[in-house]
Amino acid sequence: MGIHCSSCIPTIESEIKKLPGINFASINIATEKAHIEFSNSEVKTGDIITAIKKAGYQTGHATMNLGIVGMHDASNISQIEDGLKKISGVLSASVDIATGSAIIKYIPGLADINKIKNEIKKLGYDTFDTSGVKSDKVEDSKTGNEEIDENQAAREREYKTLMKKFIFAAVLALPVIFFSYPTVWNLPDQFQMGSPVLRYIWIAMSILSLPVMFWSGSQFYTGAWAGLKNRSANMNTLVATGISAAWLYSFVATYFPSVFPSAELADQFFDVIFVVVALVILGMALEIRAKGKSSEAIKKLMGLQAKTARVLRDGNEIDLPVEEVVLDDIIIVRPGEKIPVDGMIVDGSSSIDESMITGEAIPVEKNVDDEVIGSTINKTGSFRFKATKVGKDTTLSQIIKLVEQAQSSKAPIQKIVDKVSGYFVPGVIIIAILTFVVWYVFGPSPTLVYALITFVTVLVIACPCALGIATPISLMVGVGKGAENGILIRSGDALETAQKLNTIVLDKTGTITEGKPSLTDVITANGFTENDVLLFSASVEKSSEHPLAEAIVNGAKYRSIELKDAQDFNAVPGYGVDADIDGRNILLGNIKMMEKFQIDLGPLEKESAQLADKGKTPMFVAIDNKAAGIIAVADIVKEDSVEAIIQLKKLGLEVVMITGDNTRTANAIAKQVGVDRVLAEVLPEDKALNVRRLQNEGKIVAMVGDGINDAPALAQADIGLAIGTGTDVAIEASDITLIKGSLKGVVLAVQLSRATMKNIKQNLVGAFFYNGLGLPIAAGVFYPFFGLLLSPLLAGAAMAFSYVTVVTNANRLRNFKPKY
Amino acid sequence: MAIDQIIVIIVGLGLSVLVAWFFWFSEKKGVKIQSSDSGIQEAVIKVKGGYTPDVLIFEAGKPIKLNFIREETAACSEEVIFSDLGKKATLTPFKTIPLELKIDKPGEYNFQCGMGMLHGKLIIE
Numbered sequence: 052m053g054i055h056c057s058s059c060i061p062t063i064e065s066e067i068k069k070l071p072g073i074n075f076a077s078i079n080i081a082t083e084k085a086h087i088e089f090s091n092s093e094v095k096t097g098d099i100i101t102a103i104k105k106a107g108y109q110t111g112h113a114t115m116n117l118g119i120v121g122m123h124d125a126s127n128i129s130q131i132e133d134g135l136k137k138i139s140g141v142l143s144a145s146v147d148i149a150t151g152s153a154i155i156k157y158i159p160g161l162a163d164i165n166k167i168k169n170e171i172k173k174l175g176y177d178t179f180d181t182s183g184v185k186s187d188k189v190e191d192s193k194t195g196n197e198e199i200d201e202n203q204a205a206r207e208r209e210y211k212t213l214m215k216k217f218i219f220a221a222v223l224a225l226p227v228i229f230f231s232y233p234t235v236w237n238l239p240d241q242f243q244m245g246s247p248v249l250r251y252i253w254i255a256m257s258i259l260s261l262p263v264m265f266w267s268g269s270q271f272y273t274g275a276w277a278g279l280k281n282r283s284a285n286m287n288t289l290v291a292t293g294i295s296a297a298w299l300y301s302f303v304a305t306y307f308p309s310v311f312p313s314a315e316l317a318d319q320f321f322d323v324i325f326v327v328v329a330l331v332i333l334g335m336a337l338e339i340r341a342k343g344k345s346s347e348a349i350k351k352l353m354g355l356q357a358k359t360a361r362v363l364r365d366g367n368e369i370d371l372p373v374e375e376v377v378l379d380d381i382i383i384v385r386p387g388e389k390i391p392v393d394g395m396i397v398d399g400s401s402s403i404d405e406s407m408i409t410g411e412a413i414p415v416e417k418n419v420d421d422e423v424i425g426s427t428i429n430k431t432g433s434f435r436f437k438a439t440k441v442g443k444d445t446t447l448s449q450i451i452k453l454v455e456q457a458q459s460s461k462a463p464i465q466k467i468v469d470k471v472s473g474y475f476v477p478g479v480i481i482i483a484i485l486t487f488v489v490w491y492v493f494g495p496s497p498t499l500v501y502a503l504i505t506f507v508t509v510l511v512i513a514c515p516c517a518l519g520i521a522t523p524i525s526l527m528v529g530v531g532k533g534a535e536n537g538i539l540i541r542s543g544d545a546l547e548t549a550q551k552l553n554t555i556v557l558d559k560t561g562t563i564t565e566g567k568p569s570l571t572d573v574i575t576a577n578g579f580t581e582n583d584v585l586l587f588s589a590s591v592e593k594s595s596e597h598p599l600a601e602a603i604v605n606g607a608k609y610r611s612i613e614l615k616d617a618q619d620f621n622a623v624p625g626y627g628v629d630a631d632i633d634g635r636n637i638l639l640g641n642i643k644m645m646e647k648f649q650i651d652l653g654p655l656e657k658e659s660a661q662l663a664d665k666g667k668t669p670m671f672v673a674i675d676n677k678a679a680g681i682i683a684v685a686d687i688v689k690e691d692s693v694e695a696i697i698q699l700k701k702l703g704l705e706v707v708m709i710t711g712d713n714t715r716t717a718n719a720i721a722k723q724v725g726v727d728r729v730l731a732e733v734l735p736e737d738k739a740l741n742v743r744r745l746q747n748e749g750k751i752v753a754m755v756g757d758g759i760n761d762a763p764a765l766a767q768a769d770i771g772l773a774i775g776t777g778t779d780v781a782i783e784a785s786d787i788t789l790i791k792g793s794l795k796g797v798v799l800a801v802q803l804s805r806a807t808m809k810n811i812k813q814n815l816v817g818a819f820f821y822n823g824l825g826l827p828i829a830a831g832v833f834y835p836f837f838g839l840l841l842s843p844l845l846a847g848a849a850m851a852f853s854y855v856t857v858v859t860n861a862n863r864l865r866n867f868k869p870k871y
Numbered sequence: 872m873a874i875d876q877i878i879v880i881i882v883g884l885g886l887s888v889l890v891a892w893f894f895w896f897s898e899k900k901g902v903k904i905q906s907s908d909s910g911i912q913e914a915v916i917k918v919k920g921g922y923t924p925d926v927l928i929f930e931a932g933k934p935i936k937l938n939f940i941r942e943e944t945a946a947c948s949e950e951v952i953f954s955d956l957g958k959k960a961t962l963t964p965f966k967t968i969p970l971e972l973k974i975d976k977p978g979e980y981n982f983q984c985g986m987g988m989l990h991g992k993l994i995i996e
Contacts, residue, residue, distance in 0.1 A: 202949070205964050209944040270920075270945050277920025278989075284894055285947075285988045287920060339946045459952045459959030465987075472987055477894035481887045488883035492876045516947075519987035523952075542957070 115155045115164060119146065120177040127176075134174050138162050163370070203350075206339055213336035216267040217329055223259050224325035230256070231322040245314065253305040256321040260298060268294065268328040284476035286515050290331055292480065293510035297323040297843070300503050316497050320507070320843070327511050327847035334851025341858040344865065345524055348531020349458070352451050355407050355426040360391035363435070380438045384429045392425040392441045399434030403427050408446060409791035410537030453539050453788075457530045458523075462543030464811060465522040475515045479826070483509040486830040494831075501831075504843060508829040512846035513822060517854040521814035524861040529807030532867050537790040538800050545786035549770050549804035551751050555699055555797065556730075556742060556764075558756040559710035559717065562774055563696075563724055563794065564686040566757070568598055570606025571667055572683035576655050582612065584680040587637045588672045590615045591630045595622075599668060602684040623647075627670070638673040645671050645678070652678050666712075666719030693724050695794035700725070702801055705750070709733055709741060709764075738764035755797055772797055799869045810864050814857050821853045901926035901994050904935075911936050918951070918962060919943045922982075922991040931995045935972040941965070950985035953993075 067073055119131065128146045131153065135144035140161025146153040155167060168178045230252045233242045241248045265272065271294070274287030301319035303310055308317035359370050363381040373391045376382065381397065384390055390403070402414040405427045414430050417423060423436055425445045442448065461469075483506050490502035526543050533540045540546050560566050573581045589607035592600035593614050607614060617630040617637070626647060627640015638648055642659070645652055650673045652659075659669040659681055667685040671678065699706050708726040710717045710733065717731035730741050738754075742764050745752045754761065754768035762784040765771030773785035774792050789796030829846055833839040902924040906912040911934050917923040918941040929935050941948055941962040952959050953972070960970045972993075974980065980993040 201963050202961055205944060206946065206949075209946060212944070270943070273943070274920035274945065274947075277923070281921040281923065281925045282894060282897060282899060283921060283925070283990060285920075335946070342946060455959055456957045459950075459954060460957055461954040469987065473990075474895070477890050480890050484883050484886050484890070488879055491879045492872070515988065516986055520985070523985060523987065 115157065115167070117155060117164075117167065117171070117178050118152045119171060122146070122176065131171060131174055131176065134170050135167060138166055138170055141167065164372070203343070206343055210336055210339045213332055213339070217332045217336060220263045220267040220325055220329035220332065223263060224322070224329050227256055227259070227322050227325045231319070244318070250305070253301075253319050253321070256319065257302060257305050260301075260321050260324050263325055263328050264294060264298065267332060268324075271328075271331075284480065286476070288476060289479060289510045289513055289515075290327065292483075293507045293843070294324045294327055296503065296510075297321075297507050311499075313497065316499055318500060320503070323507060323843045323847075326844045330847040330851040331511075334855055337851075337855045338858050341855065341862055342524070344862050345528050345858065346531070347865070348528070348534055349451065349454055352447065352454065352534060355447060357389040357391040357426060361385075361388075374442070376438055376441050378438055378441055380441075381435050382438060383433070383435050385433050386429060386431055388429050390423050390425055390427050390429055390436075392438045393445045394423055394425075394436040394438045394440070396421050396423060396434050396436045399432055401432030401434050402430045404430055408450070408537065410535065410796075411791050411793075450534060450539060450790075453541065454530055454534045457540050457542050457545075458527045460526075460542040460544065462522055462526055462547045462808075462811065464547060464808075464815070465543065468518060468522060468815065472515055472518055475513075475518065479509065479513040479515075482826060482830060490831060505829065505831045505840070508841050508843045508846045509826060511843050512825040512829040512841070512850055514818070514825075514850045514853045517818040517821060517857045518815075520854065520861075521818045521857055522811050524858060525807055525811040525814055525864060528861050528864040529803060529810070529867075532807075532864060533800070533803050536796075536799055536803075536869065538796055538803065539788040539790065540800070540804070541786050541788070545770060546804050546807055548751070549753070549787065549801060550808040552704060552753045552770060552801060554705045554707060554745055554750040554752045556707045556709050556745065556752055556754045556768065557696075557726070557794070557797075558738075558754070558761055558764075559708055559712065559720060560686060561757045561792075562755050563692045563708065563720065563726075564688050566686065568602040568668070568684045568686045570602050570609075570682070571685045571687065572662060572669075573680060574655070574658055574683075575680040576653065576678050579674065579679040581680075582610075583674070584672050584682060585610065586612050586614070587632055587635070587674060587679070588639050588670070588682050590632050591617050591620070591628055591637050591639050593617065594620070595628070599670075599684050603682055606684075636675050638676075639670055639682075641670065645673065648673065648676065650676060650678050655681055663715060664719055666716040666723070668716075688720065688724055689793065692794050695798050696725050698795075698798040699801070702798065704801070707745065709738055711735060735760055736763070739767040742767045753797075753801075755794070772800065795869075802869060803867060806867050807864060810861060814860055817860070818853070818857060821849075825849060825853075899926050901928040901992075903928040906930065906933055910934065913938065915940060915967075916991070917942060918948045918989075920945075920948075921989050925991040926994065927992070928994045928996060929974070931977045932975050933973070935974065935993075937970045937972070939968045939970065941968070947986050947988055948984045951982055952985060953980060953982045955980045 122128070122131075131146050132144045135141050135153070135155060138157075140158045142156040142158065144153055144155045153171075157163075157167070171178050229236065230238075230242065230249070233244065233249065240246065242252075243249065268290070271287045271291040274285060275291035278285050278288050297320040301321050301324075304317040304319045308314070311317045357373050360373050360376045360380075361368050361383045362371050362376060363383060368383060376392050382391060382394065384401075386401070396417055396419050398419065400416070400418040402416050403423060404414045405424060406412050408424050408427055417434075422439075424447070425440070426447045440446070443452075486509050487502045487506040490505050491498050494501045522543075526546065529546060530540050540549075557563050573584055575581055575584055585603075585607050589604050589612065592603050594617070604614070615632050617632050620628065620630040622628050623640065623644065625643070627638065627644035630637050638644060638650065642652070642656070650671070652671065655671065655678055659671070662669040662681065662683045665685075667683040669681050669683045672680050672682060696706055705728065706726050707728045707730060708717065708721050708724075709730045710720075712720075712731060714729070714731040717729050721727075721729045733741055738756075738761060742752055742754055746767075746769070752768045753770040753772055754764045755772040755774060756765055757774055761773075765773060765784040770787060771785040772787045772789060774794075774796070775788050775790050787800050789800070825846070827833065828839060829841050831840050902914070904912045904914045904927055912929050913936040914924075914927055915938045916927075918939055920943065927937075939951060939960065939962050941964050944964045948962065950959060950961055951970070953970075956972060956974070958970065958972065960968055962968050974993070974995045977995045980995065982991045982993065983989060
């Protein structure tokens with residue numbers, strides 16, 4: 052790298068040739084590559100690189116970070132470093148024993164990951180991938196795979212630690228509960244209140260409670276303390292305060308019972324500590340498990356990324372890490388392989404399974420010049436393609452980015468929750484204090500015991516977490532589910548608005564229809580054959596670039612008709628064309644054209660009107676001043692548009708079609724697909740205005756369009772749905788992008804948004820209901836009326852249960868299946 | 872009413888007021904972050920039961936780099952979300968996770984953990 056002029060070449064070449072064992076050195080300035088032949092025994096790659104650097108130039112290389120297991124002391128470092136440097140193509144290796152990893156610089160093509168790993172294994176160590184491979188050329192191309200794995204591993208470790216803490220607390224809780232309620236179990240007298248044996252048991256409990264509080268429940272204290280420093284309170288604050296109060300009381304009751312005015316007050320509540328810590332920790336552990344599942348969608352997306360690419364460089368096929376693929380690389384893909392990056396086929400053809408990106412189950416046939424999407428799977432044939440998007444620009448990377456953005460956005464409903472949770476925890480602490488006061492002053496005897504129990508119960512039952520995660524976790528699952536089905540939802544806002552929609556405006560061209568006219572009818576007259584009509588009209592239109600002309604030419608090609616050359620070509624604007632082929636005069640145009648040349652159309656005129664009624668564009672053909680027939684082209688309706696519109700209506704949505712076409716054509720298409728309301732002859736720039744008019748009628752409107760021409764209308768609508776085609780997924784004006792160009796995606800998007808919002812509401816109602824009901828019960832509000840009072844043990848169980856419920860409910864969304 | 876009851880009432884009410892003041896009404900001081908020579912305003916935020924510091928003051932229009940170090944494995948703080956900015960980062964425990972921002976509009980931008988339990992704020996001046 053860094054070679055700018057041909058005069059540089061001799062400098063580098065001579066510097067290389069100075070080395071012993073060099074047979075040949077030649078540098079190509081265009082490719083910035085050096086071709087060097089050398090004897091491996093006399094010279095090392097590293098020396099050559101040094102020589103090039105000495106001449107003042109840089110060499111391209113990749114850097115790999117590799118984890119190494121089994122190093123014990125500093126002597127291992129040099130052993131591994133030296134071993135690695137011996138591999139040809141490795142430029143440098145630096146081993147860090149503290150992190151247990153090595154940073155290796157190497158030239159891709161000369162050395163590769165497997166070679167390096169094998170060498171380390173030979174030396175007696177194991178390896179694992181840490182941050183993967185980074186190329187100097189392609190920055191920012193980290194796939195995120197490694198990070199996900201790392202977090203997954205961290206989560207797994209956390210789960211195991213929590214389970215250990217839970218089991219420890221739970222096992223100890225059993226005997227503690229047993230001896231805490233001597234009357235319940237009808238224990239002999241020596242275990243009843245006031246007996247010396249029981250006092251020794253209490254002393255044992257007080258000692259055992261310490262590891263439960265400060266090991267099993269350590270995070271309550273670290274969390275509470277950190278929160279306190281920031282003047283914020285969280286669930287940890289509540290649990291820590293609750294169990295600390297219980298412990299302090301029990302401690303005094305155990306060691307200084309005489310402090311209490313009456314003997315019945317000197318009771319202990321160590322059981323509360325053991326049980327609450329065990330249950331809340333168990334809840335957290337279960338939640339980690341469930342949460343891992345909720346983020347599965349993004350994990351799946353990241354897992355789609357291909358790891359390697361078979362790239363053709365200098366005529367050689369080399370396997371490169373996908374991060375090292377650069378623009379315009381030619382990549383070879385064989386059947387059954389994953390396509391590594393986005394690109395365009397240059398040679399060969401195949402059918403490709405794009406379901407992971409578009410949600411479309413049927414493989415797509417692709418030929419030369421067709422786009423292929425990275426991470427899709429090649430089914431049948433082999434082909435070569437040119438990389439057009441690599442690194443963070445690939446469709447997959449963009450999808451991942453969009454999904455992550457959407458998952459981190461806030462649904463408007465969340466704003467209310469945020470307000471509540473800001474006041475929640477300190478509010479609960481205040482309620483707990485007031486509960487204590489009320490029970491102490493007005494409660495039944497022993498007032499201090501009741502006051503303490505209710506104080507602790509209030510703190511323990513409150514579950515801010517259920518409230519906090521109710522919305523984000525459902526949103527995460529919902530948005531992820533969308534991505535799996537080829538629907539990219541841009542934000543929580545979009546998701547929430549989508550379920551309120553009552554009107555869907557569909558752009559006709561390209562949304563309901565294919566967007567490209569094709570030949571539909573050939574009608575003949577005066578003894579001419581279909582072949583004649585098509586041959587002559589297509590030959591006339593051969594050189595025209597008009598889309599209608601293209602449709603006719605393609606129609607002829609499809610029927611394997613060989614076209615002829617036209618002479619004396621004369622286009623009459625607004626009428627048609629006039630040309631000669633093989634000495635015969637051909638007229639092709641509308642009815643005005645025929646009138647101009649005084650052609651007798653006979654029954655053709657009626658047939659033409661019928662075709663126009665069906666939304667087709669008829670053109671008359673006259674050969675040697677005699678009407679020969681009609682050629683009709685139309686923009687045909689996409690296969691599944693009709694079905695999708697029926698489904699949209701079933702969802703209770705009013706479907707409106709908007710188009711620039713004349714009313715007759717528009718109505719014809721509308722009738723065909725079952726749309727009731729048509730806005731025809733709308734200029735492109737007026738589409739947004741028409742959307743606003745609908746909104747003024749009080750409707751919540753979604754606009755579905757192609758994202759480019761329809762951008763203003765998409766932006767004006769409450770929800771803009773862009774129908775994407777292929778690799779362009781980051782369409783700015785849209786709130787929702789449908790990767791696959793089918794209207795079914797609209798149905799799915801509405802269904803999914805409704806399902807997600809329903810799920811969010813269930814979660815919120817559940818969380819509010821739980822806290823709204825749990826807190827008063829815990830505070831003993833119902834005690835005077837029904838004698839209802841909750842034990843802190845039950846409160847702990849309820850709390851753990853409540854937030855596991857929220858996460859589990861959100862995970863139900865993962866089973867969302869489009870109703871079709 | 873017995874003297875102990877009166878004491879409990881007074882102490883209880885006093886504590887309630889203290890809790891309300893401490894968590895809701897006391898002024899939180901922000902940390903002003905100076906930009907380095909290269910013009911980047913870089914700050915380290917420790918994540919452990921909360922964000923330290925949790926209120927950071929930056930200048931508008933200059934690049935901001937926040938280095939999050941999550942010193943705990945508790946799942947609550949696994950994600951940090953800037954919902955006003957549409958940014959999110961997954962914090963791998965005991966690793967420095969950088970997050971780059973550039974905010975042109977002065978104002979307050981909140982951030983929080985994935986569960987909405989831990990809160991912090993960027994003040995852009």
